[in-house]
Amino acid sequence: MQTLDAGVGQKGARKGVGPLIAPLSDLQRPLRQQIFERVRAAGMIPRVQVAKELGVSPASVTTITSELIDSGLIEEVMTARDSDSGRGRPAVALGVRRDAHRVAGMKISDREHTAVIVDFAGNLIADDAIPRRPGPMTLNDLLLAMETLLDRVCAKAALSRADLSAIGVGVPGFVDSLDGIVLWSSILNDRNVPLASVAARRLGLPVWIDNDANLVALAELWFGAGRTLSDFAVVTIEHGVGMGFVLNHRLYRGSQRLGMELGHIKVQLDGALCRCGQRGCLEAYVADYALAREATTALNWGHKDAPPIGVLLESLYDHAKAGNATARSIFRRAGRYLAVGLSNVINLFDPALIILSGERMRYDYLYASETLAEMDNLAINTGRPRPPIEIHAWGDLLWAHGAAALALSSVSEMLLAANREIAAQ
Amino acid sequence: MQTLDAGVGQKGARKGVGPLIAPLSDLQRPLRQQIFERVRAAGMIPRVQVAKELGVSPASVTTITSELIDSGLIEEVMTARDSDSGRGRPAVALGVRRDAHRVAGMKISDREHTAVIVDFAGNLIADDAIPRRPGPMTLNDLLLAMETLLDRVCAKAALSRADLSAIGVGVPGFVDSLDGIVLWSSILNDRNVPLASVAARRLGLPVWIDNDANLVALAELWFGAGRTLSDFAVVTIEHGVGMGFVLNHRLYRGSQRLGMELGHIKVQLDGALCRCGQRGCLEAYVADYALAREATTALNWGHKDAPPIGVLLESLYDHAKAGNATARSIFRRAGRYLAVGLSNVINLFDPALIILSGERMRYDYLYASETLAEMDNLAINTGRPRPPIEIHAWGDLLWAHGAAALALSSVSEMLLAANREIAAQ
Numbered sequence: 001m002q003t004l005d006a007g008v009g010q011k012g013a014r015k016g017v018g019p020l021i022a023p024l025s026d027l028q029r030p031l032r033q034q035i036f037e038r039v040r041a042a043g044m045i046p047r048v049q050v051a052k053e054l055g056v057s058p059a060s061v062t063t064i065t066s067e068l069i070d071s072g073l074i075e076e077v078m079t080a081r082d083s084d085s086g087r088g089r090p091a092v093a094l095g096v097r098r099d100a101h102r103v104a105g106m107k108i109s110d111r112e113h114t115a116v117i118v119d120f121a122g123n124l125i126a127d128d129a130i131p132r133r134p135g136p137m138t139l140n141d142l143l144l145a146m147e148t149l150l151d152r153v154c155a156k157a158a159l160s161r162a163d164l165s166a167i168g169v170g171v172p173g174f175v176d177s178l179d180g181i182v183l184w185s186s187i188l189n190d191r192n193v194p195l196a197s198v199a200a201r202r203l204g205l206p207v208w209i210d211n212d213a214n215l216v217a218l219a220e221l222w223f224g225a226g227r228t229l230s231d232f233a234v235v236t237i238e239h240g241v242g243m244g245f246v247l248n249h250r251l252y253r254g255s256q257r258l259g260m261e262l263g264h265i266k267v268q269l270d271g272a273l274c275r276c277g278q279r280g281c282l283e284a285y286v287a288d289y290a291l292a293r294e295a296t297t298a299l300n301w302g303h304k305d306a307p308p309i310g311v312l313l314e315s316l317y318d319h320a321k322a323g324n325a326t327a328r329s330i331f332r333r334a335g336r337y338l339a340v341g342l343s344n345v346i347n348l349f350d351p352a353l354i355i356l357s358g359e360r361m362r363y364d365y366l367y368a369s370e371t372l373a374e375m376d377n378l379a380i381n382t383g384r385p386r387p388p389i390e391i392h393a394w395g396d397l398l399w400a401h402g403a404a405a406l407a408l409s410s411v412s413e414m415l416l417a418a419n420r421e422i423a424a425q
Numbered sequence: 426m427q428t429l430d431a432g433v434g435q436k437g438a439r440k441g442v443g444p445l446i447a448p449l450s451d452l453q454r455p456l457r458q459q460i461f462e463r464v465r466a467a468g469m470i471p472r473v474q475v476a477k478e479l480g481v482s483p484a485s486v487t488t489i490t491s492e493l494i495d496s497g498l499i500e501e502v503m504t505a506r507d508s509d510s511g512r513g514r515p516a517v518a519l520g521v522r523r524d525a526h527r528v529a530g531m532k533i534s535d536r537e538h539t540a541v542i543v544d545f546a547g548n549l550i551a552d553d554a555i556p557r558r559p560g561p562m563t564l565n566d567l568l569l570a571m572e573t574l575l576d577r578v579c580a581k582a583a584l585s586r587a588d589l590s591a592i593g594v595g596v597p598g599f600v601d602s603l604d605g606i607v608l609w610s611s612i613l614n615d616r617n618v619p620l621a622s623v624a625a626r627r628l629g630l631p632v633w634i635d636n637d638a639n640l641v642a643l644a645e646l647w648f649g650a651g652r653t654l655s656d657f658a659v660v661t662i663e664h665g666v667g668m669g670f671v672l673n674h675r676l677y678r679g680s681q682r683l684g685m686e687l688g689h690i691k692v693q694l695d696g697a698l699c700r701c702g703q704r705g706c707l708e709a710y711v712a713d714y715a716l717a718r719e720a721t722t723a724l725n726w727g728h729k730d731a732p733p734i735g736v737l738l739e740s741l742y743d744h745a746k747a748g749n750a751t752a753r754s755i756f757r758r759a760g761r762y763l764a765v766g767l768s769n770v771i772n773l774f775d776p777a778l779i780i781l782s783g784e785r786m787r788y789d790y791l792y793a794s795e796t797l798a799e800m801d802n803l804a805i806n807t808g809r810p811r812p813p814i815e816i817h818a819w820g821d822l823l824w825a826h827g828a829a830a831l832a833l834s835s836v837s838e839m840l841l842a843a844n845r846e847i848a849a850q
Contacts, residue, residue, distance in 0.1 A: 174807045183807040191808060231680060243773075247672075254775020255656060256809060261772040264805045266765045268693065278803065336694060340705075344690040348668075348773065350679020378703065380689045382599045382608045383616060384681060 031056060032064050033416050036096075037249060039065075039074050040121075040412075041227050044093040046079075065094060072100050073415055096121040101165040101411050102157075104150060104205075105404025107212060107396050108171050108187060110134045110239045111310070113145055114396035115153040117164070118404045120411075122223055126157035127397060134309070136189045143202050150203060167205050168406030170212035170399055171195065172240055176257045177210040177406075183258070186240065186275055208410045212236070213260070214251055215402030216357050217244020221251070222405040224392070225355060233351040235262060235342065236358040240275070241283035245349065263287065267340050285337035288313055288360055291330060298326040317363055331363060335371035343378030346386060354389050361393035456481065457489050458841050461521075462674065464490075464499050465546075465837075466652050469518040471504075490519060497525050498840055521546040526590040526836050527582075529575060529630075530829025532637060532821050533596050533612060535559045535664045536735070538570055539821035540578040542589070543829045545836075547648055551582035552822055559734070561614045568627050575628060592630050593831030595637035595824055596620065597665055601682045602635040602831075608683070611665065611700050633835045637661070638685070639676055640827030641782050642669020646676070647830040649817070650780060658776040660687060660767065661783040665700070666708040670774065688712065692765050710762035713738055713785055716755060723751040742788055756788060760796035768803030771811060779814050786818035 031054070038050050047065060051058040068074045075097040078090050100120040107114045114129040130149050137145075146169070154161060173185030180196025182188060200207040210218075217234040225232050230249050236242040241263030245252045253259055263283035264276055271280030275289065284290050292309045295301070295316040306312060319327035345354060372389065379386055392398075456479070463475050472490060476483040493499045500522040503515050525545040532539045539554040555574050562570075571594070579586060598610030605621025607613060625632040635643075642659040650657050655674050661667040666688030670677045678684055688708035689701055696705030700714065709715050717734045720726070720741040731737060744752035770779060797814065804811055817823075 174805060183809070247677075252672075255777035255812070256775055256807075258805065258807055258809070259773055259775030261805050265769040265772050266692070266803050269761060269765055276806065278806070280803075340691045340694055344769070347686040347689050348684055350681055350684030352680035378691050378705075380599060380683065380686050381701065381703070382681075382683055384608070384683070387680070 031060065032068070033413070035061060035064050036068060036073060036412060036416060039068075039094045040096050040222070041249075043121075043227075044077055044079055044095045046091060046093045050094065071415060071418075072097055073412065098123065101408075102159065102163055103404050103407035103411060104153065104164055104167045105215075105400045105402065105407060106146060106149065106167065106169045107215075107399040107403055108142065108146075108169060109212070109396065109399075110172070110187060112396065113149050114400040115149045116397065116400040116404050117153055117157045117159065118401070118408070120408065122401070122405065122408060124401070125159075126153050127400065128153040128156055129396065136185075136187060138189055139193055139195075139198065142188065142195075143199060146199060147203060161204060164205055165411045166407040167199075167203060167207045168215070168403035168408075168410070169195070169199065169207060169209045170215040170403040170406075171209055172212050172242075174258055174261070175209055175211040175214075177208070177214070177253065178257050180207070180209055182209065184276070206407075206410065208406050210403075210406055211242065211244075211260075212399055212402075213242025214244045214253065215406055216242070216399055217246055217251055217402070218405045218409070219398050219402030220244075220355060220357075220392075221246050221249065222408070223401065225353060225390075229352060231351065232353040232355060233345055233349055234355045234357055235345065237286060237288075237338070237356070237360040238358040239289065240287050241341065243345070245351075262341060262345065265341070265344065267337055267344075282337060282341045286334050286341065291316065291334055294330045294333075295327075298324075298330060313363070332370075335368060336374055339371050339374035339378055342375045342389075346375075346379040351387050354387055355392050356389060357392045357394060357398070359393070359395055361391050456485065457493070458838070460486060460489050461493060461498060461837060461841060464493075464519045465521050465647070466674075468546075469502055469504055469520045471516060471518045475519065496840060496843075497522055498837065523548060526833075527584065527588055528829055528832035528836060529578065529589055529592045530640075530825045530827065530832060531571060531574065531592060531594045532640070532824040532828055533567065533571075533594060534637070534821065534824075535597070535612060537821065538574050539825040540574045541822065541825040541829050542578055542582045542584065543826070543833070545833065547826070547830065547833060549826070550584075551578050552825065553578040553581055554821065561612060563614055564618055564620075564623065567613065567620075568624060571624060572628060586629060589630055590836045591832040592624075592628065592632045593640070593828035593833075593835070594620070594624065594632060594634045595640040595828040595831075596634055597637050597667075599683055599686070600634055600636040600639075602633070602639070602678065603682050605632070605634055607634065609701070631832075631835065633831050635828075635831055636667065636669075636685075637824055637827075638667025639669045639678065640831055641667070641824055642671055642676055642827070643830045643834070644823050644827030645669075645780060645782075645817075646671050646674065647833070648826065650778060650815075654777055656776065657778040657780060658770055658774055659780045659782055660770065662711060662713075662763070662781070662785040663783040664714065665712050666766065668770070670776070687766060687770065690766065690769065692762055692769075707762060707766045711759050711766065716741065716759055719755045719758075720752075723749075723755060738788070757795075760793060761799055764796050764799035764803055767800045767814075771800070771804040776812050779812055780817050781814060782817045782819060782823070784818070784820055786816050 034054055035050055039045055047061050048058055051061040074094050076092050077095045079093040098119045098121040102117055102119055105116045111134055112129050112131045116127040117125040171182055171185050174183040182193045182195045184191050196207045196209045213236045216236050220226055220234055232246050234244040243260040243262035245260055264281045266280040267282050268280040272284040273279055274281035274284035292312050295312050296306050316327050320331055376386055459479055460475055464470055472486050473483055476486040499519050501517050502520045504518040523544045523546040527542055527544055530541045536559055537554050537556045541552040542550040596607055596610050599608040607618045607620045609616050621632045621634045638661045641661050645651055645659055657671050659669040668685040668687035670685055689706045691705040692707050693705040697709040698704055699706035699709035717737050720737050721731050741752050745756055801811055
């Protein structure tokens with residue numbers, strides 16, 4: 001399998017391609033790309049349906065899909081048009097060519113790193129995870145961990161690195177996905193780390209990085225809610241609070257790719273101290289370290305004898321379930337601030353759907369009926385129902401899948417760009 | 426001049442047209458519309474430049490601009506291609522056909538209503554204003570005021586109502602611009618008022634309504650920042666706090682057209698009481714009624730002897746300038762909360778530019794260097810400069826101009842849609 005050279009440590013090349021990251025300009029999303037994305041989202045879809053959904057002529061769809069088939073991006077698959085009736089007349093549909101490429105996706109986080117390998121249609125081939133000691137680390141330690149994890153997941157998939165076309169990596173914190181730079185992350189000692197180019201050199205593959213919450217939104221766009229919805233918000237609660245926003249089938253990232261930092265909107269002037277060094281950030285009231293801070297007080301644990309944060313939070317949750325008023329009040333307060341954060345999302349973005357995601361969603365106090373009722377009370381009173389809230393309590397595997405979707409987008413957009421150049425000749 | 430019938434009290438027709446309000450789908454913004462918008466934004470532009478900027482073939486531009494000229498939307502104008510050199514070789518450029526249509530724009534607000542009449546290129550023909558007593562009013566009183574104001578501004582322009590093609594109206598509060606309904610407004614007694622259709626029947630013209638802050642953003646898009654920028658945020662401070670967000674040359678309104686309610690994001694749990702009935706809204710700390718509330722305390726005015734709010738705020742401002750510590754602390758606190766609101770806009774939207782607009786911008790304490798410094802401290806620390814902040818202290822005339830831009834958009838999109846249907850035949 002061929003490795004795409006573009007993007008390996010070449011900032012110029014990255015900018016030229018601009019996967020997903022491009023502004024929402026119509027011109028940068030030509031029909032070729034819209035057709036490919038429609039096929040990808042649908043799984044299997046007849047040409048006539050693509051033409052209908054995109055409002056273009058069947059002839060245009062036929063021309064462009066021929067090009068996409070020639071480029072190896074999509075393929076014809078036989079399907080049963082009328083399987084319900086039992087007559088099962090076979091028909092030709094289009095699907096993404098699964099074997100065209102394989103990519104890896106990786107989630108870097110505080111307590112473990114997770115990786116997946118998927119095919120070009122996003123199907124899981126293998127996954128693996130390695131634990132780590134929480135806290136910031138050096139770039140070299142991170143690269144070593146990424147390399148170890150990559151080799152392990154490759155071994156599981158019986159593939160070599162050279163079989164992969166790209167790697168997508170999700171990192172918590174402030175990430176400029178276009179330039180491939182981690183501006184700040186709770187897991188790195190240094191600021192302004194050019195992780196994409198450094199990791200690309202180390203791993204010998206194109207590497208694309210993004211904020212981890214953006215990648216959960218991307219996973220939803222590719223494999224979840226995005227199959228039916230063009231616009232939705234994803235709010236993640238884990239070690240921090242994150243947000244991703246999908247608008248017109250694309251991630252909205254902001255003018256410098258630094259938007260959607262819901263965890264750091266201020267919900268209290270001169271409020272609680274946040275990991276980022278500022279005060280009053282939403283995540284300083286809602287994220288797991290905020291709960292843990294109060295738990296050490298409530299459960300009478302000193303700093304030295306406090307267990308790891310996971311154990312601490314499980315214990316706090318058990319106490320709350322057993323009726324401990326203080327433990328309950330900790331979750332209750334976090335839930336109220338979460339309600340503030342969610343109502344602010346509603347009041348500003350008016351999303352068609354909010355998906356709550358992340359491991360902490362298992363603490364159902366966070367989204368108990370009283371939290372949702374409070375959110376309703378804080379959202380503007382328009383007399384209309386609030387947007388639906390869905391809870392997707394998926395773990396790190398989904399996040400890694402989102403990172404793989406980033407790699408898939410990059411690969412497919414490079415191929416589409418190449419395809420466009422050939423077509424223009 | 427012909428009056429466009431569509432939209433007069435016909436909700437179905439409104440939905441079919443969907444000016445500006447359409448989701449940001451590429452498909453609903455065909456090349457015809459992009460070319461028209463490019464010409465409109467540029468003022469005067471040669472065909473070859475349109476082709477270059479939109480990245481399409483000069484032949485496509487020639488075909489489509491011929492259709493647009495035939496439909497009376499644009500016209501050829503003679504220009505000097507090289508006027509700097511003095512040789513002034515004449516060349517043909519395209520411009521919007523100024524005389525094609527005239528529309529009215531109206532801003533409904535707490536203390537006065539303002540109206541303008543503009544030509545199809547947005548040039549001012551006449552303006553007028555009528556004062557009003559603050560507070561909520563009945564729908565009938567509002568309609569009467571609108572009719573009076575419309576007739577006055579028509580008389581100034583030496584035009585009759587029948588010479589106008591549409592009216593755009595900006596209303597404070599929660600407005601569904603697509604359905605033409607005011608869900609809640611501080612200036613109306615009732616909720617869920619179908620203002621667009623009722624006013625259209627009363628005035629005999631198509632009426633389009635929107636939230637007033639959206640219309641300031643639309644004015645910037647048509648006549649200001651939008652001529653060079655595709656993405657920016659506008660924050661307005663007057664009797665309330667509003668926001669408009671331009672993304673890819675369009676207003677972003679949200680899935681139910683109820684987004685961007687910056688004035689009602691919660692900046693304090695269980696905080697100060699807002700006009701909307703909720704607590705802790707940003708505008709309950711920053712808007713003029715919030716300042717006035719504290720001013721009556723600071724300046725020892727009882728409820729009965731307090732002067733009108735404008736006089737009260739001027740007096741507070743004078744005291745602050747003269748060094749009165751309490752008066753200063755009122756502006757200082759409002760400025761701090763404004764910093765919270767603006768930092769939240771930065772942290773979520775990462776805009777390329779923030780424009781602060783509205784009459785209250787003359788209270789420079791609100792955006793004094795310490796407010797901007799506080800905003801910097803509350804925005805996420807990425808090591809990059811914050812987005813530029815521009816102050817546009819324009820008055821009601823700009824807001825009315827934005828309302829006229831809404832009417833112009835509606836008219837041009839209807840014509841473009843008709844043009845498309847003819848072209849498709």
